Amino acid sequence: xxxxxxxxxxxxxxxxxxxxxxxxxxxxxxxxxxxxxxxxxxxxxxxxxxxxxxxxxxxxxxxxxxxxxxxxxxxxxxxxxxxxxxxxxxxxxxxxxxxxxxxxxxxxxxxxxxxxxxxxxxxxxxxxxxxxxxxxxxxxxxxxxxxxxxxxxxxxxxxxxxxxxxxxxxxxxxxxxxxxxxxxxxxxxxxxxxxxxxxxxxxxxxxxxxxxxxxxxxxxxxxxxxxxxxxxxxxxxxxxxxxxxxxxxxxxxxxxxxxxxxxxxxxxxxxxxxxxxxxxxxxxxxxxxxxxxxxxxxxxxxxxxxxxxxxxxxxxxxxxxx
Numbered sequence: 001x002x003x004x005x006x007x008x009x010x011x012x013x014x015x016x017x018x019x020x021x022x023x024x025x026x027x028x029x030x031x032x033x034x035x036x037x038x039x040x041x042x043x044x045x046x047x048x049x050x051x052x053x054x055x056x057x058x059x060x061x062x063x064x065x066x067x068x069x070x071x072x073x074x075x076x077x078x079x080x081x082x083x084x085x086x087x088x089x090x091x092x093x094x095x096x097x098x099x100x101x102x103x104x105x106x107x108x109x110x111x112x113x114x115x116x117x118x119x120x121x122x123x124x125x126x127x128x129x130x131x132x133x134x135x136x137x138x139x140x141x142x143x144x145x146x147x148x149x150x151x152x153x154x155x156x157x158x159x160x161x162x163x164x165x166x167x168x169x170x171x172x173x174x175x176x177x178x179x180x181x182x183x184x185x186x187x188x189x190x191x192x193x194x195x196x197x198x199x200x201x202x203x204x205x206x207x208x209x210x211x212x213x214x215x216x217x218x219x220x221x222x223x224x225x226x227x228x229x230x231x232x233x234x235x236x237x238x239x240x241x242x243x244x245x246x247x248x249x250x251x252x253x254x255x256x257x258x259x260x261x262x263x264x265x266x267x268x269x270x271x272x273x274x275x276x277x278x279x280x281x282x283x284x285x286x287x288x289x290x291x292x293x294x295x296x297x298x299x300x301x302x303x304x305x306x307x308x309x310x311x312x313x314x315x316x317x318x319x320x321x322x
Contacts, residue, residue, distance in 0.1 A: 002321075003095035004301050005058035009050040012302035012309075020058065023092075023099040025073030030102055032085060034321045036118035036295070037065035037093040039304045040150075041215070041240060047305065051091075062093025064121040065321075066114040076102050084108045086117050088125070090264055094301060096321055103270045106277050112284055119293045119316040120154070120284060125276040126263045127154035130213055130235050131162075132276075133261060140210040141165040143200060143227070145220055146240065147179035147187060150291065150316045155213055156182045157289050167203060169196050169220070171311055178314055190220055191241070197223035208232065218242040225250035233257045291315050 003020045025031050043061045051059060069083045079085070079102065086108050087093075087100045108117050130151075136142060142159060144152045147168030159166050160183045168184030170176050176187045188199040200209060200223075208229035214220055214236050221244025224234055236258060246258065266273040283289035292315025296304050300319070307313040 001096040002298065003058075003060045003092075004062075004298065005060055006047055007058055009048060012047070012305040014047065015061075015302050015305065017299055017301070018058065020060075020095070022097055025071055025076075025099050027074045028076060028102055029073040029099045030069055030076055030079060030085075030105060031071035031073075032065070032067045032087060032098055032100060032105070033070040034065045034067040034093065034096060034098060036067075036115050036318045036320055037062050037298075038118050038122060039301070039308065039317045039319060040064070040122050041238060041308055042122075043094075044305050044308050045239070060092045060095055062089075062091065062095070062098070064088045064118060065093045065098070066108055066118040067098075067321075070097060073099075073102075078102070079105065084110075084114070086121055088121050088263070094298070094319065094321075101267075103273075104267060106274075106281075109281060109285060112281070115293055115295055115318055116284060116291065117281075119150075119291055119318045120280060120289070122263060123150040123291070123316065124154045124280040124283070124289065125266075125273075126151050126237060126261075127158055128276045128279045129263065129266065129272075130155060130237060130261060131158050133259065134211045134213075134233060134235060136162055136164050136211060138163045141167065141204060141207075142211040142213065143167045143169070143209040144184060145169045145190065145212070145214045145216045146171060147182070147184045148175035148314055149215065151215060151237070152213065153179075153182050153291065153315065154289060156184050158283070159183070161288070167200060167209060171216075175314065190216065190223070195223070196220070197226040200227040211235065213237070216240050218244040220244065221246055225254070225256060228254065228256055230254045231256070233259065235259055235261060237261045293318060295320055
C-alpha cells in the first residue's frame with residue numbers, strides 16, 4: 001500500500017510517499033481503507049520536532065480520517081466490511097490502509113460528506129471537550145487564541161450556544177474578519193510585539209477573562225497570566241510556537257488554574273469519547289458547526305504541511321487517498 005513516511009524530523013521535504021506492507025489487525029482492531037484523512041498541526045509538530053523518541057524505522061503520520069472497513073480483527077463486534085466509518089488514532093492515517101482499535105471508530109451518517117467529517121474529527125471533538133472542561137457559566141467571558149484556526153473555529157461555534165462573551169486573537173490581521181464572522185468579538189492580534197493582554201483588559205474594563213483556550217504556547221504565555229481574571233482557568237491544548245513558561249507568582253497570587261488537554265487521553269474513557277463524537281456529528285448534521293475544508297491529493301502532503309506552517313490556511317486541509 002501507499003503511505004507517507006518520515007525517517008527523521010525536518011522540513012516538509014522529509015515526507016516521502018512510499019510503498020509499505022499492508023497492516024494486519026490485532027485483536028480488537030479494524031483495517032480501514034481510507035478515502036480522506038485530516039492534516040493537523042500536531043502532524044506538523046511531530047514532523048518538525050520529532051515524535052518524542054528517535055525515529056528508528058519509517059513512521060506514518062496522521063490522526064484521523066474517513067474510509068470503509070476493509071478487514072476485521074478478532075473479537076470485533078458491531079462493524080462489517082464495506083461500512084463507511086470515521087476514526088481517530090495516534091498515527092498511521094496518511095496511508096491507503098490503517099489499523100485502528102474498534103473503540104476509536106464510528107459510523108458516518110449517510111447525509112454527511114466524507115471530506116467534512118474527516119476534517120472535523122480531531123478538531124471538533126477537541127473543541128467540544130475543551131468547552132466541557134471549562135464549565136462556562138452565564139455571563140462569563142472567554143478568550144480563544146488563534147481564533148481562525150481549526151480547533152478554535154469549532155470552539156467558537158460551540159461556545160456561541162452559551163450566554164457568554166467570546167473574545168479572540170489571531171496571528172495575522174487578515175484572519176480577524178473570519179474570526180469575527182464565527183462569533184468572536186472583539187478580535188486582537190498576538191505575536192510580533194502586539195500586547196493582546198492590554199487589549200483584553202481594556203475590552204473587559206479591567207476585569208480580565210474567566211477562561212483562556214490556548215494552542216499557541218510560548219508567544220501567549222506571559223499575556224495569559226496578565227489578562228486572566230482572579231480564579232481564572234487556562235486550558236492549554238497545543239504549542240504552535242513552542243511550550244511557554246508561566247510565572248509562579250502570578251499563578252499563586254491570582255489563584256489561576258492551568259489544565260492541559262490532549263484528545264487521545266479520552267481513549268481510556270470510551271463513553272466520554274463517544275459523547276464528543278455524538279455532539280460533533282449532531283452539530284454537523286444540523287448545520288450549527290461548519291468548517292472551511294481544502295482538499296489535496298495524498299501526493300501533495302508536503303504542500304498541506306506548508307499551508308499550516310506559513311499560516312495561509314483558514315480552516316482545515318484534508319488529503320484525498322482514493
